[in-house]
Amino acid sequence: MSPTLEQVAALAGVSRATVSRVVNGSPKVLPDTVAAVERAIVELGYVPNRAARALVTRRTDSVALVVPEPDSRVFSDPFFAGILRGVSAALAPTSSQLVLLIEPSAGDDQRLLRYLRGGHVDGAIIVSHHGRDNVLQELAQLPLPIVFSARPLGVEVPVASVDVDNVAGARTAVEYLLSKGRRKLGTVAGPVDMTAGIDRLTGYQLVMAEEGLPEAVAYGDFTADGGEQAALKLFDEHPDLDGLFVANDLMATAALRVISQLGRRVPQDVAVVGFDDSVVATTTTPKLTTVRQPVVQLGTRLAEILLAKINGADLTGPEIFSTELIIRGSA
Amino acid sequence: MSPTLEQVAALAGVSRATVSRVVNGSPKVLPDTVAAVERAIVELGYVPNRAARALVTRRTDSVALVVPEPDSRVFSDPFFAGILRGVSAALAPTSSQLVLLIEPSAGDDQRLLRYLRGGHVDGAIIVSHHGRDNVLQELAQLPLPIVFSARPLGVEVPVASVDVDNVAGARTAVEYLLSKGRRKLGTVAGPVDMTAGIDRLTGYQLVMAEEGLPEAVAYGDFTADGGEQAALKLFDEHPDLDGLFVANDLMATAALRVISQLGRRVPQDVAVVGFDDSVVATTTTPKLTTVRQPVVQLGTRLAEILLAKINGADLTGPEIFSTELIIRGSA
DNA sequence: TTGTACGCGTTATCAC
DNA sequence: GTGATAACGCGTACAA
Numbered sequence: 001m002s003p004t005l006e007q008v009a010a011l012a013g014v015s016r017a018t019v020s021r022v023v024n025g026s027p028k029v030l031p032d033t034v035a036a037v038e039r040a041i042v043e044l045g046y047v048p049n050r051a052a053r054a055l056v057t058r059r060t061d062s063v064a065l066v067v068p069e070p071d072s073r074v075f076s077d078p079f080f081a082g083i084l085r086g087v088s089a090a091l092a093p094t095s096s097q098l099v100l101l102i103e104p105s106a107g108d109d110q111r112l113l114r115y116l117r118g119g120h121v122d123g124a125i126i127v128s129h130h131g132r133d134n135v136l137q138e139l140a141q142l143p144l145p146i147v148f149s150a151r152p153l154g155v156e157v158p159v160a161s162v163d164v165d166n167v168a169g170a171r172t173a174v175e176y177l178l179s180k181g182r183r184k185l186g187t188v189a190g191p192v193d194m195t196a197g198i199d200r201l202t203g204y205q206l207v208m209a210e211e212g213l214p215e216a217v218a219y220g221d222f223t224a225d226g227g228e229q230a231a232l233k234l235f236d237e238h239p240d241l242d243g244l245f246v247a248n249d250l251m252a253t254a255a256l257r258v259i260s261q262l263g264r265r266v267p268q269d270v271a272v273v274g275f276d277d278s279v280v281a282t283t284t285t286p287k288l289t290t291v292r293q294p295v296v297q298l299g300t301r302l303a304e305i306l307l308a309k310i311n312g313a314d315l316t317g318p319e320i321f322s323t324e325l326i327i328r329g330s331a
Numbered sequence: 332m333s334p335t336l337e338q339v340a341a342l343a344g345v346s347r348a349t350v351s352r353v354v355n356g357s358p359k360v361l362p363d364t365v366a367a368v369e370r371a372i373v374e375l376g377y378v379p380n381r382a383a384r385a386l387v388t389r390r391t392d393s394v395a396l397v398v399p400e401p402d403s404r405v406f407s408d409p410f411f412a413g414i415l416r417g418v419s420a421a422l423a424p425t426s427s428q429l430v431l432l433i434e435p436s437a438g439d440d441q442r443l444l445r446y447l448r449g450g451h452v453d454g455a456i457i458v459s460h461h462g463r464d465n466v467l468q469e470l471a472q473l474p475l476p477i478v479f480s481a482r483p484l485g486v487e488v489p490v491a492s493v494d495v496d497n498v499a500g501a502r503t504a505v506e507y508l509l510s511k512g513r514r515k516l517g518t519v520a521g522p523v524d525m526t527a528g529i530d531r532l533t534g535y536q537l538v539m540a541e542e543g544l545p546e547a548v549a550y551g552d553f554t555a556d557g558g559e560q561a562a563l564k565l566f567d568e569h570p571d572l573d574g575l576f577v578a579n580d581l582m583a584t585a586a587l588r589v590i591s592q593l594g595r596r597v598p599q600d601v602a603v604v605g606f607d608d609s610v611v612a613t614t615t616t617p618k619l620t621t622v623r624q625p626v627v628q629l630g631t632r633l634a635e636i637l638l639a640k641i642n643g644a645d646l647t648g649p650e651i652f653s654t655e656l657i658i659r660g661s662a
Numbered sequence: 663t664t665g666t667a668c669g670c671g672t673t674a675t676c677a678c
Numbered sequence: 679g680t681g682a683t684a685a686c687g688c689g690t691a692c693a694a
Contacts, residue, residue, distance in 0.1 A: 002450055004687055015665045020689060028663060047449035051385035052687035055670050060382065062430070081412070088433045097451070098431045099393070102419045118378035119333055120428070224613055253614035260616060280614045282555055283584035285591065335671055346681045351673060359679060383671030386686045 003044040012040035023048060062097040063306055064124040068112065068135050069103060078278035079295055083127060083149060086299020094307065096122070109135045116142055123310045125302050128152065130193055145309035147302050150195050151318050158316045160309065162302045164293040166196055169323035170203025173245045173273040173291050176325055178211065182243030182271055186216035188230045188255055190247040197222070200247045200275060216241060220251045227251025231258040242270055243331070249274040249281045249290055256284050256330065271331035286329025293323050334375040343371035354379060393428040394637055395455040399443060399466050400434060409609035410626055414458060414480060417630020425638065427453070440466045447473055454637045459483065460525045476640035478633050481526050482649050489647045491640065493633045495624040497527055500654035501534025504576045504604040504622050507656055509542065513574030513602055517547035519561045519586055521578040528553070531578045531606060547572060551582045558582025562589040573601055574662070580605040580612045580621055587615050587661065602662035617660025624654050 009019045014033060021029050022037040029037075040046075054060045065087060067080075091098055099121055103112055112135070116124055123145035128136060136152040140159045148161040177185055187204045190197030201217065208215050216238040220230035227246065231254060235241060244259075246252035252274030259270050266272055266286060274281060277292035298321060305315055340350045345364060352360050353368040360368075371377075385391045396418060398411075422429055430452055434443055443466070447455055454476035459467060467483040471490045479492040508516055518535045521528030532548065539546050547569040551561035558577065562585060566572060575590075577583035583605030590601050597603055597617060605612060608623035629652060636646055 002448070005689095006687080016688080017665060017690080018663090021664090024689080030663065033663080045448075047445055049386070049687050050449070050451050051382045051391065052670090053689080054382035055380070055386055055672090055687080056689050058670080065431075084431075088431065092433075092436075098433075100396075100415075100419065100429045100431050102423075102429075114378055117333070117376075118381070120381050224610075250610065250614070257616055279555075279581065280611050283581070283611045283614050285588055285616060336673095337671080347672085348674090348681060348683095349679085352680085355673085361679065364679080380671050383686090384673075386671080386688090387673045389686080 002049075003046045004049070005046075008037065008040045008044055008046050011044060012037045058119070060120060060122055061095050062099050062121050063091070063303075063310070064099045064101045064116065064121040066101045066112070066116075066124050066126045066128075066139070067103065068109070068126065068128050068139070069130060078276065079293075080127060082295025083299035083302065086296040086301070087125060087303045088299075089296070090300045090303035090307075096307070109138070113138055113142070116144055123147075123306045125149065125306055126152070130191075145306055147306045147309070149298065149302055153193065153195055153198075160305055160315045161318045162298055162305065162321070163195070163318055164298065164321045164323055166199030166323075167203040167206070169275065169291045169293065170200040170245065170247075171207055172323065172325050173275065174204050174207040176289075176327075177243035177245065177271055177273060177331060178207070180243070180271055180331065183213060184216075184238070184241050185213065185243040185245065186218070186234050186238055186241045188227055188234060188244065188246040188251050189217055189219050190222050190251075191219070194222075197247060200245075204245055220247070222248050222251060224250050224254045227254035228258055231255040235259070235262055244270055244272045246272065246274050249276040249278045249288060252288055252290070252330075253280050253284050256288075267329065267331050273325075273331045277326050281326075281328070284330070289328045289331040290326050291323045292326045294321050297321060333380075334377045335380070336377075339368065339371045339375055339377050342375060343368045389450070391451060391453055392426050393430050393452050394422070394634075394641070395430045395432045395447065395452040397432045397443070397447075397455050397457045397459075397470070398434065399440070399457065399459050399470070400461060409607065410624075411458060413626025414630035414633065417627040417632070418456060418634045419630075420627070421631045421634035421638075427638070440469070444469055444473070447475055454478075454641045456480065456633050456637055457483070460527060461522075476637055478637045478640070480629065480633055484524065484526055484529075491636055491646045492649045493629055493636065493652070494526070494649055495629065495652050495654055497530030497654075498534040498537070500606065500622040500624065501531040501576065501578075502538055503654065503656050504606065505535050505538040507620075507658075508574040508576065508602055508604060508662060509538070511574070511602055511662065514544060515547075515569070515572050516544065516574040516576065517549070517565050517569055517572045519558055519565060519575065519577040519582050520548055520550050521553050521582075522550070525553075528578060531576075535576055551578070553579050553582060555581050555585045558585035559589055562586040566590070566593055575601055575603045577603065577605050580607040580609045580619060583619055583621070583661075584611050584615050587619075598660065598662050604656075604662045608657050612657075612659070615661070620659045620662040621657050622654045623657045625652050628652060 005016045005019050009016045019037050125147050127149045136155050140155045140157050150163045151161045189201040218230040218234035220226035246255050274288045274290035277290045281288040281290050336347045336350050340347045350368050456478050458480045467486050471486045471488050481494045482492045520532040549561040549565035551557035577586050605619045605621035608621045612619040612621050
């Protein structure tokens with residue numbers, strides 16, 4: 001069994017209370033006493049009992065990363081991986097641990113909400129891309145510090161969130177295509193129940209409207225297969241496209257294949273720009289020109305905001321990061 | 332503040348002890364009493380306090396997923412994503428939560444070990460691909476239920492582990508190339524400090540030896556860049572290769588590009604087989620023929636074994652899963 | 663500055 | 679079958 005405060009106190013020749021003060025860095029302990037206690041701590045290999053501490057402080061020193069979608073796609077998503085890295089990096093110097101909460105099956109919302117309400121964690125980061133989930137609204141109203149990655153669709157109450165400027169990112173992509181002299185621009189958009197899908201389409205539409213150019217849109221679901229269907233449909237309806245903005249890299253790889261099967265060359269005949277700058281962006285021929293989002297940074301900020309809220313800060317509203325166009329071979 | 336056992340007991344007109352029995356499903360409670368208590372629980376929205384419970388039971392109802400490598404690559408690795416899905420699926424019906432432990436920077440081993448020794452979790456799953464880490468040995472000897480994903484290199488004590496049969500998987504790939512009439516086979520191997528790197532190379536070497544064929548090996552580091560270097564070196568030294576086994580998909584995508592830049596066609600001139608069946612396998616042209624490993628299943632089994640060990644089972648030794656060849660366009 | 667004593671919410675061991 | 683009651687390890691008023 002691991003040693004307790006009591007044993008450390010006995011060895012150091014002081015009381016439990018004093019040891020506790022040393023452990024928690026109280027300023028009013030004599031240097032000599034501190035030294036003695038610390039020696040005892042090292043000698044015994046003392047580690048505070050988290051449960052006992054949590055019981056009295058009502059802090060668990062752990063935060064949750066919630067993925068309220070049974071949709072397994074989230075994991076293979078490089079976005080999620082980046083968020084994870086950022087969050088864990090920000091938490092590292094802290095005493096807080098990261099608890100992963102994944103909704104195993106659709107409709108198991110209550111279990112999740114109960115857990116969060118049960119005081120098992122000090123706060124939660126919600127990583128959800130799909131809107132319309134009525135869970136989001138409930139999550140937002142929990143009496144618990146919460147931060148959303150991406151502004152949650154359909155949630156009316158003010159919440160703290162961190163996101164990338166998808167509209168601006170899409171604009172950059174489309175404007176880049178224009179700068180290359182392309183005028184017949186189409187887009188493979190994402191699902192309209194995700195902010196990323198909506199906003200990136202909006203960015204495209206805004207530029208097209210400003211330029212007085214006609215739109216050409218097909219919808220995919222952010223998967224390779226969906227992207228393929230959408231690209232086929234798009235080129236079927238608009239065979240003369242000379243530029244294409246695809247709402248994410250995975251669909252863009254499919255578009256590349258479709259274009260080549262149609263006997264057209266990238267980027268000579270059709271220039272293609274993706275979004276994400278994920279691993280797949282460099283596995284294609286030619287490599288993808290794409291819009292990079294600072295995912296790790298997003299995760300870091302998410303954790304920082306949450307920790308601040310846990311410590312009483314009153315932060316609400318979105319915090320927006322900008323994107324960067326990464327130019328490779330496809331456009 | 333959330334309600335306590337005491338309050339539930341008061342409302343139900345019974346004692347704390349009885350409520351506790353109901354909550355924990357003790358068989359010896361009168362049905363009527365159970366009903367009354369359950370009603371009170373629902374009415375109050377009672378949720379057991381984890382800290383208080385952990386304090387007395389000495390069980391935390393949480394297990395750790397440990398990534399003892401500051402190497403950020405792990406996250407973008409589809410392998411990790413699959414493991415995560417499997418583990419969390421297996422944990423879902425349980426009361427156990429998943430705590431993610433990531434070593435923020437090299438050499439911070441002590442912090443990790445202290446945490447694990449501190450009784451904050453009931454057990455741990457170690458996801459480590461690199462060997463040579465002296466942490467692994469220490470982890471293996473912790474007085475805590477532990478399971479390794481992949482047999483830990485350099486660890487002498489017997490441990491529980493779950494892995495895929497990398498040697499057999501590589502054999503399948505190479506034998507498939509042979510069955511296609513290819514005889515000049517090369518391989519882009521992974522790093523020799525990872526079991527996956529070593530074993531996949533071994534599989535290739537075994538088949539070549541059996542067939543009395545000469546080896547052609549170049550080493551990469553499982554990244555696209557590393558794969559490119561290795562492929563260039565390999566074709567420089569062996570320009571006449573007609574078949575290539577690459578130890579992972581990411582490097583295989585780079586090999587595809589190199590081969591095409593060399594003016595040779597895939598699969599007509601050079602047939603290529605990868606390993607992993609990750610997302611990138613379908614983003615290339617042609618799509619990759621590759622060896623799929625059941626990552627989700629691996630994760631599930633990892634969690635199952637850990638839970639069994641926590642409950643007292645004495646499981647040690649490796650558990651091996653088999654792979655499957657997925658035939659696409661590259662071979 | 664340090665020690666004493668109580669309470670945090672549960673589970674477990676007794677009696678009844 | 680059910681109810682007292684003693685731990686579990688720690689933080690913190692309060693007293694000294």
